[in-house]
Amino acid sequence: MKIVSSFKHLDHTPALDDKIKSKSQKLKKYFEGNFEVHWTCYVRDDGAQCADIKLLGPSFEYHAQAHSEKLYKSLDLALNKIEKQVGKRKDKWKNHISRKHMETVKDQQVAQSEWDEEFWEGKDIDKDIA
Numbered sequence: 001m002k003i004v005s006s007f008k009h010l011d012h013t014p015a016l017d018d019k020i021k022s023k024s025q026k027l028k029k030y031f032e033g034n035f036e037v038h039w040t041c042y043v044r045d046d047g048a049q050c051a052d053i054k055l056l057g058p059s060f061e062y063h064a065q066a067h068s069e070k071l072y073k074s075l076d077l078a079l080n081k082i083e084k085q086v087g088k089r090k091d092k093w094k095n096h097i098s099r100k101h102m103e104t105v106k107d108q109q110v111a112q113s114e115w116d117e118e119f120w121e122g123k124d125i126d127k128d129i130a
Contacts, residue, residue: 003021004036004037007042038054040052048068065078066078
């Protein structure tokens with residue numbers, strides 16, 4: 001995992017760097033292999049502290065943005081958004097894999113004709129009528 005952080009209109013402090021690294025470590029549980037985490041922290045004109053996070057990997061790209069009065073809260077909010085996106089995508093992928101081997105519903109006419117053949121198979125029609 002590679003972590004890249006950039007700051008606009010903010011001072012880069014070691015405490016902020018540690019916070020970003022610890023937050024990024026939470027994302028390891030979702031991915032195996034190489035991926036990059038890009039953090040961008042900045043202050044808007046209205047004074048709001050903003051945090052952008054972008055996850056880049058070989059077959060995925062996620063992005064989240066959050067803002068609040070405190071930068072640390074913005075980091076938490078952005079990370080929660082990313083975790084929600086990743087979790088949702090993982091669930092979809094997991095359901096897709098498990099449904100791959102399930103029996104599918106056939107066309108209604110085909111299913112009805114097969115049921116009729118199975119129902120009447122082995123029954124003697126002449127005995128039922130007489």
